[in-house]
Amino acid sequence: MNDLMTLDAAARLIEHGTPCCVAGDLEALRQLPRGAWIGGSIPYFMGSQGGVVARDRVFVTALPPTPATRFETLSAEQVGQVVADGPEHGYSIVIVPGGSQAHARFAQDASTSAEALSKPTVGWVSGVHLDELATARPVVFDGRTGKAHTDGLVVARVDLPEDRLAVIEIVNIFEADGGDVLRFERGGFEIGEVLVNGERCSFAEYLLARGNGDGRLPLVGNFGGASLNASVKQVDSAAGRVALYAPVFPGVDYHLARPVADHVETFRRHTADRSNDGVVFSCNCILNFVHGQFEGRSLGNTPTGPVTFGEIGYQLLNQTLVSLRIV
Amino acid sequence: MSLPPLTHGCWKRLVSGGAARLKTDQLALQLLCSRMERSDAPLDKRVGEVMAFFTRFERILGREIAQLNTL
Numbered sequence: 001m002n003d004l005m006t007l008d009a010a011a012r013l014i015e016h017g018t019p020c021c022v023a024g025d026l027e028a029l030r031q032l033p034r035g036a037w038i039g040g041s042i043p044y045f046m047g048s049q050g051g052v053v054a055r056d057r058v059f060v061t062a063l064p065p066t067p068a069t070r071f072e073t074l075s076a077e078q079v080g081q082v083v084a085d086g087p088e089h090g091y092s093i094v095i096v097p098g099g100s101q102a103h104a105r106f107a108q109d110a111s112t113s114a115e116a117l118s119k120p121t122v123g124w125v126s127g128v129h130l131d132e133l134a135t136a137r138p139v140v141f142d143g144r145t146g147k148a149h150t151d152g153l154v155v156a157r158v159d160l161p162e163d164r165l166a167v168i169e170i171v172n173i174f175e176a177d178g179g180d181v182l183r184f185e186r187g188g189f190e191i192g193e194v195l196v197n198g199e200r201c202s203f204a205e206y207l208l209a210r211g212n213g214d215g216r217l218p219l220v221g222n223f224g225g226a227s228l229n230a231s232v233k234q235v236d237s238a239a240g241r242v243a244l245y246a247p248v249f250p251g252v253d254y255h256l257a258r259p260v261a262d263h264v265e266t267f268r269r270h271t272a273d274r275s276n277d278g279v280v281f282s283c284n285c286i287l288n289f290v291h292g293q294f295e296g297r298s299l300g301n302t303p304t305g306p307v308t309f310g311e312i313g314y315q316l317l318n319q320t321l322v323s324l325r326i327v
Numbered sequence: 328m329s330l331p332p333l334t335h336g337c338w339k340r341l342v343s344g345g346a347a348r349l350k351t352d353q354l355a356l357q358l359l360c361s362r363m364e365r366s367d368a369p370l371d372k373r374v375g376e377v378m379a380f381f382t383r384f385e386r387i388l389g390r391e392i393a394q395l396n397t398l
Contacts, residue, residue: 114376117355117356117358117359117362117380118355118379118380118383118384120355165384165386165387167353167354167355167384167387168354168355169354170354222361223357223358223361224346224347224349224351224356224357224358224359224360224361224362224364225350225351225357225360226354226357226358226361249365250365251364251365252361252365313354314354314355314358315358327387
């Protein structure tokens with residue numbers, strides 16, 4: 001079960017004792033009964049019929065029955081436990097509030113943990129309706145207590161049988177433009193200077209000169225052959241700073257992304273030949289949803305799931321479709 | 328194809344530049360290779376980390392294991 005549904009249908013699943021992860025508007029989450037579930041705020045989804053904005057429905061990912069599934073709520077200070085306490089044979093699904101301390105700490109810690117790649121962690125960053133960015137705060141929700149948290153993390157731990165493996169896959173429709181090589185001497189979310197083909201300059205001025213002052217195109221980093229994005233949140237030329245939605249890392253070659261003419265068609269093409277067998281969770285990015293005008297449009301064979309303020313696939317990702325497959 | 332033993336030279340080669348030549352679509356292994364390229368950890372520690380990963384995911388890394396002797 002991995003589907004967009006009414007609150008009544010979700011409540012029946014919870015009352016039946018099915019452990020699950022739930023994505024939905026905060027007021028929708030508050031209406032669900034207490035039980036074995038965790039959730040995060042977001043009113044954007046990719047359903048089987050296409051992109052949906054809804055406050056009266058929730059996206060439910062049902063998990064294996066207890067004791068194979070367990071839940072935890074962690075503070076921002078406990079972010080290291082997301083990976084450290086992950087199942088020796090299984091996976092973790094984590095939800096973290098967008099813009100929180102836990103969000104920032106997870107982004108830094110998960111990419112450096114030695115165990116992060118052998119204990120798969122998938123998940124997403126919660127958000128709010130885009131009309132309410134200035135007034136509402138993303139939350140995560142512990143269904144066992146009925147409490148919402150604006151910081152910290154909620155985690156589902158799922159054990160797998162010995163003969164099964166959890167594998168995280170991504171679809172990134174952006175590719176490096178093949179032009180300037182960008183490197184950063186210091187990592188992080190807030191960047192002042194960049195080395196462009198080895199020459200130091202203001203990152204804000206560089207992005208403005210490249211016509212990317214609106215941040216529409218992400219940076220694409222080469223991580224051992226995997227193209228991972230860091231999306232541009234804000235370019236402040238006066239302050240000489242660029243804010244990113246995911247940290248950049250020293251020692252990684254980045255490029256600006258090549259423009260994507262049609263996000264929907266590009267996703268359809270990337271996923272046309274992919275099997276969804278064994279996919280138990282998926283999420284996509286709010287920036288793809290907005291820039292690609294996904295509402296009411298189907299991405300074809302692309303797995304369904306919440307549309308989020310950041311995706312987690314071993315580490316924090318941006319503008320990426322993330323899936324967890326059991327093989 | 329079975330996994331080479333820890334003493335096999337392929338592991339040291341893999342964490343000492345060979346990772347850049349490994350062809351894989353597995354995201355976790357790509358991230359691990361990227362980490363190895365940037366790591367300043369002692370060689371033995373890197374070898375242990377990489378071999379532990381291959382051991383855990385051996386079942387789905389057949390294509391990658393077949394490349395180990397060629398890197």
